[in-house]
Amino acid sequence: MERRRFLGLTLGAAAISLAPVSVIAKNYRKELPDVWKIKNKEDENDLTGTNEAIKAIFGTDKTEEGKITLKAPDIAESGAQVPVSFKIDKANRIALFQTANPEALVAIWDIPERGIPDYALRIKMAKTGIVTVVAEVDGKLYRASKVVKVTAGGCGG
Amino acid sequence: MGKIKIKAKEKEEGIVSVIALLKHPMLTYDQAKKKGKEPNFIVYIEAKSNGDVVYEASTSQFLSKNPLIKFKYKGKKGEELELSWVDLKGNTESKKVKVKG
Numbered sequence: 352m353e354r355r356r357f358l359g360l361t362l363g364a365a366a367i368s369l370a371p372v373s374v375i376a377k378n379y380r381k382e383l384p385d386v387w388k389i390k391n392k393e394d395e396n397d398l399t400g401t402n403e404a405i406k407a408i409f410g411t412d413k414t415e416e417g418k419i420t421l422k423a424p425d426i427a428e429s430g431a432q433v434p435v436s437f438k439i440d441k442a443n444r445i446a447l448f449q450t451a452n453p454e455a456l457v458a459i460w461d462i463p464e465r466g467i468p469d470y471a472l473r474i475k476m477a478k479t480g481i482v483t484v485v486a487e488v489d490g491k492l493y494r495a496s497k498v499v500k501v502t503a504g505g506c507g508g
Numbered sequence: 509m510g511k512i513k514i515k516a517k518e519k520e521e522g523i524v525s526v527i528a529l530l531k532h533p534m535l536t537y538d539q540a541k542k543k544g545k546e547p548n549f550i551v552y553i554e555a556k557s558n559g560d561v562v563y564e565a566s567t568s569q570f571l572s573k574n575p576l577i578k579f580k581y582k583g584k585k586g587e588e589l590e591l592s593w594v595d596l597k598g599n600t601e602s603k604k605v606k607v608k609g
Contacts, residue, residue: 377564377566378551378552378566378594379566380551380552380566387568431572431573432572432573433572436578449570452570453537453538454568454570456568457567457568457570457571458565458566458567458568458571459565459566460563460564460565460566461564463560463561463562463563463564463581464560465557465560465562465581465582465583466562466563466579466580466581466582467523467579467580467581467582469579469580470577470578470579470580471576471577471578471579472571472572472575472576472577472578473571473572473575473576474570474571474572475534475536475569475570475571475572475573476570
């Protein structure tokens with residue numbers, strides 16, 4: 352009796368401690384510490400840094416156009432607060448890059464089961480540059496890019 | 509003033525729209541150098557509802573100061589939503605709200 356109860360308790364505890372594993376989030380700062388250090392080239396039209404970072408995150412930089420709706424202003428008066436939004440029907444993972452700052456990567460999202468990839472945020476851009484969003488959908492990569500003209504840089508002050 | 513402001517609303521049926529303002533200086537390496545301060549910025553943002561992660565972002569110094577984020581997830585009014593962040597120095601903040609209808 353005693354032993355059965357103990358076993359029951361142990362199993363119960365094991366089930367509880369296992370449950371959160373599936374929902375444990377992935378912190379890409381810890382998982383992929385080096386991708387955040389990938390530098391942009393001096394030339395803001397050069398996508399080398401963006402492509403390198405895409406490869407480091409997704410394993411390849413072979414992407415297709417389409418599926419993603421990316422919105423960003425044509426001209427940003429202040430590079431300190433550039434609104435960027437993107438939307439896709441479904442995705443497993445999304446990452447955002449730009450060519451305006453010293454490093455290319457801005458953020459990585461894992462899309463949880465209940466997540467709807469219709470996201471927006473404000474980013475800093477030190478100068479004019481190309482904003483790129485890449486979404487991984489069932490093993491395929493899709494890309495959307497947009498040039499944002501910055502009239503006053505956002506990383507100076 | 510709290511460090512996190514959240515508006516969460518079930519705008520379309522079964523879909524919760526969230527706008528969150530996270531108070532943080534988001535000091536980049538370059539800005540910190542100029543100001544003689546240490547760089548610090550939010551590196552991870554997570555939102556949970558009923559124990560499920562519904563949003564998660566690993567972030568860099570290039571989010572704006574006091575980042576404003578918007579996202580959607582499958583959920584309902586009345587549910588609890590908890591949003592939390594961690595910065596480079598390991599500071600954390602979190603806030604719980606009830607989803608409005």
